[in-house]
Amino acid sequence: xxxxxxxxxxxxxRVRELAEGDEEFISDLLLGFLDDxxxxxxxxxxxxxxxxxxxxxxxxxxxxxxxxxxxxRLADLFFQLESTPELGHELFPQFELVVFETATSIKATxxx
Amino acid sequence: MKILIAEDDSTSRKLLAKxxxxxxxxxxxxxxxxxxxxxxxxxxxxxxxxxxxMPRCTGVELCAKIRSNPRNHYSFVILLTVKGDKESLIAAFxxxxxxxxxxxxxRAELMARLRSAQRVIELEAxxxxxxxxxxxxxxxxxxxxxxxxxxxxxxxxxRENLNLPFEVAWSLLPCEELAGDIFNIIPLDDxxxxxxxxxxSGHGVASALMSVTLSRLLSANKEQSILYGxxxxxxxxxxxxxxxxxxxxQFQISEETGGQYxxxxxxxxxxxxxxxxxxxAGHPPLLRVDLDGVATMIEAHxxxxxxxxxxxxxxxxxxxxxxxxxxxxSDGVVEMPNQEDELFGQQRLADHLQHHAAETSEELVxxxxxxxxxxYGLSGSLPDDVSLLILRASAExxxxxxx
Numbered sequence: 022x023x024x025x026x027x028x029x030x031x032x033x034x035r036v037r038e039l040a041e042g043d044e045e046f047i048s049d050l051l052l053g054f055l056d057d058x059x060x061x062x063x064x065x066x067x068x069x070x071x072x073x074x075x076x077x078x079x080x081x082x083x084x085x086x087x088x089x090x091x092x093x094r095l096a097d098l099f100f101q102l103e104s105t106p107e108l109g110h111e112l113f114p115q116f117e118l119v120v121f122e123t124a125t126s127i128k129a130t131x132x133x
Numbered sequence: 134m135k136i137l138i139a140e141d142d143s144t145s146r147k148l149l150a151k152x153x154x155x156x157x158x159x160x161x162x163x164x165x166x167x168x169x170x171x172x173x174x175x176x177x178x179x180x181x182x183x184x185x186x187m188p189r190c191t192g193v194e195l196c197a198k199i200r201s202n203p204r205n206h207y208s209f210v211i212l213l214t215v216k217g218d219k220e221s222l223i224a225a226f227x228x229x230x231x232x233x234x235x236x237x238x239x240r241a242e243l244m245a246r247l248r249s250a251q252r253v254i255e256l257e258a259x260x261x262x263x264x265x266x267x268x269x270x271x272x273x274x275x276x277x278x279x280x281x282x283x284x285x286x287x288x289x290x291x292r293e294n295l296n297l298p299f300e301v302a303w304s305l306l307p308c309e310e311l312a313g314d315i316f317n318i319i320p321l322d323d324x325x326x327x328x329x330x331x332x333x334s335g336h337g338v339a340s341a342l343m344s345v346t347l348s349r350l351l352s353a354n355k356e357q358s359i360l361y362g363x364x365x366x367x368x369x370x371x372x373x374x375x376x377x378x379x380x381x382x383q384f385q386i387s388e389e390t391g392g393q394y395x396x397x398x399x400x401x402x403x404x405x406x407x408x409x410x411x412x413x414a415g416h417p418p419l420l421r422v423d424l425d426g427v428a429t430m431i432e433a434h435x436x437x438x439x440x441x442x443x444x445x446x447x448x449x450x451x452x453x454x455x456x457x458x459x460x461x462x463s464d465g466v467v468e469m470p471n472q473e474d475e476l477f478g479q480q481r482l483a484d485h486l487q488h489h490a491a492e493t494s495e496e497l498v499x500x501x502x503x504x505x506x507x508x509y510g511l512s513g514s515l516p517d518d519v520s521l522l523i524l525r526a527s528a529e530x531x532x533x534x535x536x
Contacts, residue, residue, distance in 0.1 A: 035237065035239065035240075036148060038240045039148055039149075039151065039152040039238065039240050039243075040148065040151050040152065040155070041152075041155045043151070043155075046151055050144060050147055050148060050151075053143065053144060053147070054144040057143060057144060078186070078188075081186055082141060082142050082186070083142075085142055085145055085184075085215070085236055085237070086142045086144045086145055088236060088237040089142070089144055089145040089148055089236065089237045089238065090144055090148070091237075
């Protein structure tokens with residue numbers, strides 16, 4: 022289980038195209054995504070590794086959300102965790118790192 | 134278009150909703166399948182875009198619910214998916230999904246899917262409109278046919294108006310709403326009764342129209358009836374052969390009559406002399422049932438009305454004994470096939486009449502009707518009109534005279 026460094030951290034082009042350049046909407050959407058991301062990660066952390074199905078479900082949803090907003094590297098991590106939920110604790114430090122990268126990249130995009 | 138989005142991930146849902154709203158669509162968002170189903174029941178959506186995996190109710194389950202709830206418009210369903218395996222796609226199609234859209238959603242692909250959905254929705258709306266028009270037309274035709282059938286029934290003998298001095302019973306089973314068969318009993322004077330049974334070729338509306346026309350010509354209304362001939366200020370009752378010859382002059386097969394012709398038997402029953410003077414035009418022979426119940430065919434060899442300009446129909450006379458029966462019927466009775474394509478036939482009819490000789494004419498008509506339906510063996514409409522009329526003479530006379 023590794024961070025795929027060849028994948029981009031964040032790509033905003035597709036979101037921008039779908040939102041037809043509405044920067045205010047994009048800003049609300051991405052900040053909302055970051056909030057939601059934090060919340061879901063906390064839930065995953067709190068979830069016992071025995072509840073693999075619950076972890077899988079959360080990861081599946083977050084994988085889709087990350088792909089949708091263009092958080093490609095993080096989406097890949099969720100994909101890995103969805104496939105092997107029993108490795109959850111092993112992956113958490115890597116999650117912290119990629120989440121930080123993603124949040125920084127998103128905020129940089131949103132900065133005027 | 135009014136579009137329902139069912140997606141549990143709020144980021145994906147908002148982004149998709151934004152994109153669709155920007156394209157000019159009206160969008161309603163549901164955060165899971167169950168909420169989407171609630172919205173769907175209350176609104177009219179042209180398009181539903183649903184995620185596959187959702188809590189409470191999955192996209193495929195939502196799709197199945199939508200399809201099991203037929204409405205008066207079609208809702209196109211697109212499933213959002215990253216699933217590409219054959220089994221999943223088959224399951225989605227079987228649940229009623231129309232199209233798939235890959236996640237993450239790409240604007241160009243989304244627009245292509247919407248165009249395809251729009252085409253299908255428009256086609257479906259046109260089809261539904263056509264169906265409604267056809268259904269309305271069908272209802273109207275059915276209503277007209279039912280009204281026509283009631284009119285046709287009213288042209289059959291009316292027991293209450295006739296006050297018949299002899300036992301008679303009848304039955305008409307049309308194979309469609311309307312029959313090409315028709316019969317009637319007409320009081321010609323105080324002791325003579327005109328009785329006819331005719332069968333116009335084919336069946337359905339065209340045949341029924343002709344049978345109705347004929348029944349008007351064969352009425353007691355002297356001014357329009359073909360049964361009478363004017364002699365100065367009085368009216369003569371024409372003999373059956375004269376009537377058939379006149380009909381033959383008027384109803385020659387032509388393109389105008391749609392190539393139709395008819396068979397007919399017409400007779401005048403005289404209650405004073407107990408005679409039955411009749412003429413036949415290609416009609417199945419009358420059956421005479423004697424007092425022992427033995428049925429004999431009364432042969433008639435003339436051609437149907439309309440076949441040849443010179444019909445030359447002739448009269449015959451029967452002297453009836455009290456209690457003897459005359460049985461009029463259309464070819465629908467004797468040519469009724471069973472499931473092995475064997476026809477019911479005259480002999481089977483004659484046997485039935487003999488075995489049921491003790492029955493009243495009314496009971497006899499009903500038992501023959503039942504036997505014909507049993508012989509045919511299928512429920513629903515019969516392949517041809519079936520008409521029957523049974524007369525029972527009711528005074529004493531001695532022998533037959535043939536002219």
